[in-house]
Amino acid sequence: MITAIFSLALTTGASRVIKGARIEHVCGDPALGEEKDFNYRKNIVQMALDALSTEVTEPTLFEPKVL
Amino acid sequence: MKLEIGTFYVKDVISSNVTSYENETLKLNIEEILKEILSDRAIINASIEIAKPGDSTRIVGYRDIIEPRIKISGKGVCYPGVCNRSAETVGSGTTFRLDGVGVVNLSDLSPTPKKNNSNNSKDNNIKGINSGFDILYDMSGPSADIIPYSKIINVCLITNTDPDLSIEKRNWASQEATLKLSDIISKTVIEKKPDEIEIFNSPESVNPDLPKVVYISCHNSPEHFSHSVSAFGTGIYGLTRLNAPWLLNPNEWFDGAVAGGNNVSTSWLLVNNPVIKDLYRRHGKEINFVGCIAIRTRWSHQTEKNITSNQAAKIASQIGAEGAIITWDNGGNDFMEVIRTVKACEDSKIKTVFITFEEHPDTGSPLLETLPEARAIVSTGWGRNELMPIDSIPEYDLKLPQVNTVIGKKSIFANQNALSGTIDARSELRTYLWNDRYGVNKWSAFDY
Numbered sequence: 001m002i003t004a005i006f007s008l009a010l011t012t013g014a015s016r017v018i019k020g021a022r023i024e025h026v027c028g029d030p031a032l033g034e035e036k037d038f039n040y041r042k043n044i045v046q047m048a049l050d051a052l053s054t055e056v057t058e059p060t061l062f063e064p065k066v067l
Numbered sequence: 068m069k070l071e072i073g074t075f076y077v078k079d080v081i082s083s084n085v086t087s088y089e090n091e092t093l094k095l096n097i098e099e100i101l102k103e104i105l106s107d108r109a110i111i112n113a114s115i116e117i118a119k120p121g122d123s124t125r126i127v128g129y130r131d132i133i134e135p136r137i138k139i140s141g142k143g144v145c146y147p148g149v150c151n152r153s154a155e156t157v158g159s160g161t162t163f164r165l166d167g168v169g170v171v172n173l174s175d176l177s178p179t180p181k182k183n184n185s186n187n188s189k190d191n192n193i194k195g196i197n198s199g200f201d202i203l204y205d206m207s208g209p210s211a212d213i214i215p216y217s218k219i220i221n222v223c224l225i226t227n228t229d230p231d232l233s234i235e236k237r238n239w240a241s242q243e244a245t246l247k248l249s250d251i252i253s254k255t256v257i258e259k260k261p262d263e264i265e266i267f268n269s270p271e272s273v274n275p276d277l278p279k280v281v282y283i284s285c286h287n288s289p290e291h292f293s294h295s296v297s298a299f300g301t302g303i304y305g306l307t308r309l310n311a312p313w314l315l316n317p318n319e320w321f322d323g324a325v326a327g328g329n330n331v332s333t334s335w336l337l338v339n340n341p342v343i344k345d346l347y348r349r350h351g352k353e354i355n356f357v358g359c360i361a362i363r364t365r366w367s368h369q370t371e372k373n374i375t376s377n378q379a380a381k382i383a384s385q386i387g388a389e390g391a392i393i394t395w396d397n398g399g400n401d402f403m404e405v406i407r408t409v410k411a412c413e414d415s416k417i418k419t420v421f422i423t424f425e426e427h428p429d430t431g432s433p434l435l436e437t438l439p440e441a442r443a444i445v446s447t448g449w450g451r452n453e454l455m456p457i458d459s460i461p462e463y464d465l466k467l468p469q470v471n472t473v474i475g476k477k478s479i480f481a482n483q484n485a486l487s488g489t490i491d492a493r494s495e496l497r498t499y500l501w502n503d504r505y506g507v508n509k510w511s512a513f514d515y
Contacts, residue, residue, distance in 0.1 A: 005369055005403055009437050023400060024291070024369035 002048055010059045016051040018044060019063045029066070040066055051053055068159045068269040070141070070318040073261030077167040080117050080220045091262075093168060093224070100251055104224070109240035112227035116474050125467075126223065127475040127485045129202065130407065131298075132169040132216055132335040137253035138322065139163055145253070146211045146323035146334065149297055150243040157331050158269070158318030163256050168372040170252065171223040173246035175236050175473040195284030202330065203475075203485070208468045214336070215509050223474045224248050233271045238299040242327070246396060255294075269348055269451040271317050273355045281355045281388035282317070282346055283379055283412075285405045287329055287397035288363040290356055301337070301396065302327045303361055309371075312379045314386070317343050325361060331502050341506050342392060342422065357386050362408065364401035368437035372403045380411035394422045396504050399469030402435045413440040420445060424470075446480045448501040 002018040003009045004026050009017040020026035021040075028041040047064040054060075075090050083094035097115050106114045118124045136145040141160015144153045204214045211217035226244050228237040273279070288309045289300035300307040303315075303325050315324060320343050326334035343359065350356040362379045366372045383391055391412045395405040405423075412419045420443045425433035434441070473485040 004367065005372070005400060007369060007407070008403060011438065012435055019369075021368075038409075 002044060007017070010061060013059055015056050015059060015066060016048075017059060017061050018048045018051060020044065028034060031067075040052055040064070068316050068318050070158055070269070070273075070287045070321060071161045072267065072321060073139070073161065073163045074258075074263040075164050075256045075259065076262050077220060080119075080168060080222060082117075082487055086251060086255060088165075088259065093165070093220075093252065093255065095252075100248060102212050103251065104247060106243065107240060109229050109232055109236060110226050110244055111212045111229050113244065114225045116223045117220065118206050118223060118472075119473055120206055120218055121209070123471040125203055125473045125485055126171060126173070126206070126216070126221060127203040127477075128474055129171050129173055129204075129216075129328070129475065130379055131172040131242065131245060132221075133172070133249040133326075133332040134169055134335045134338055135165040135249045135253035136249070136321075136323060136338065137163050137257065139257065143322065146246055146249075146326050148324075149302050149306070149327060150239055150246060151304070152246070156319070157322035157324055158316045160322075162322055163261060164338075165253060166254065168220045168222060168252070169333075170245055170249045171216075171425050171474075172241055173223050173225045175227055175243040175476070176234075176241055177263045187388045188405065204468055205260070205470060208470075210467060213394065213503075215331070215507050219335075221474075222248065223250070225271065227417060227474065238422065239297070242382065267318055267321065269316050272351065273357070276351065277351070277355050278389045279357045279387050280346065280355050280392065281360060281383045281386060281392040281417075282342060283343075283360045283362065283408060284325070284340075284392050285364050285393070285395035285401070285408065286325070286332075287365050287401050289329065289365075291365065291367065296373045300327055300329045300414070301325065301332050309366055312363075312375060312382055313361040314382055314458045315361055317347060317359050320359065329396065331495050331504060336505065336507065339511040341507055342394060342505055346392065354390070357388055364395065364397060364404040366404065367400075369403075373407060373464070375404045375438070376407035376411045378509070379408045380415045380417065383412055383417055385389040386413045388417050390418045390420070392420050392422065394505055399435075403495050406434070406436050406438055406441060413442075417449075419443060422504075422506060424445060424448060424504065445506070447506050447508075 001009050001014045001022045004020040006017050006019050019031045021029045029039050029046050030037055032040055043064040048063050056067045077093050078091040080093045082097050084096055101113050104110055123494040130245050138144055139161040143155035146261050148154045148238045167426050204216055205211055206217050224245050226241050228240045265333055286301045288307055290308045297305045297307055303313055320340060325337050346356045360379050362375050409419045409421050419442050422445045423442050424447050468487055477485055
């Protein structure tokens, strides 16, 4: 689950939680400018895909790089 | 800080050629009052209607309800900060209040800039904030028993604001007009002797044998969607933006330092907050009431939410609190700051009691996030029963009787006639009908 409010996802038992940006723009940050925002978005989605193939035993937080 | 509150009971409100208060009757020279309201060029149209408990009347689309209050001595004005009113710190001296009457802000205006202002626009009803201002209550019938505004005389001010102005200016104008009317009413009692006087001597004397208790109130900020910095939503000294936690003297509440309507709160409710009154009444007997902390909710980043909660708990620790009572006034992601404030207090060895409504019983947990630290919870109920609609299930549609008169918006969401009895609720409105947040009504709950 990609979410800005990751604490809720963790306490409610989502197995793989990807830290998103803000509630208004979960998968990216327009303040970064077009190019950096694209990379950030790509990092988030890539981390989500990597997380899917990662074995977890409890709700686990994954933190994508912003830059 | 010592505050003396003089109460005048209002049993009737009538139209007259002089605005005055005598023998529990408030007389209003409506023509003269409207002239004063219309002297603001941002108000292009205004009218006043009076609704009394027991009337077959539905009030639709109220933005705020204000209890007339006025400072007789001491610094500042009641309902400070908002609409260029004095920002002087309030809470000391003498304040007079009129009990049993509320000035209702009814405007055709949507408080956000994006949506159409038409009453009939479907667009108005898509998201909670606009439909939130289609919230309604009846002055009689089954719902009148549970909604506190049905039990007071409503002096309704219906305004139209200049559509060429910005939303901020229009929000401002409609709230300023309502405050102006509240001031006109409260001025009628300046020279009179109140029916009742209550003295609130704020928490200076502390009995070392009793535990210290703080009240933490959480207030939604409409900053993200309102584009209004002060005139719409619940403000603290008029400020509605997201900002750091405030340490307030409980007396400041009685002078309206925390005021302004949002989806579920009104100024009337906030100045009559029963939690603060009850904490005061127990001060020195069962507890030491050491103060109030107000926090803003609906930050949009996890870190901001955590900072807010942690700072609220830090301030509570710093003033020596051993116990905290926590309330909140909205829904959804606002809950994150609220429940984490409970946790942060408990982690700081401050025992908490959390006063909250419950989520829809069919959706699982009664709280959005259940943390083990929230051990003592007072439920104000689910807030909706067979009177209140759930989703689009016909048998749960709002079952209110047909009424003779509608004050405010004549149609509500999805173009429905506001007079009709059964209301097909397919908008967010359903969640904003009435939710008790401070324990003001008479309902009690069963244990789980």
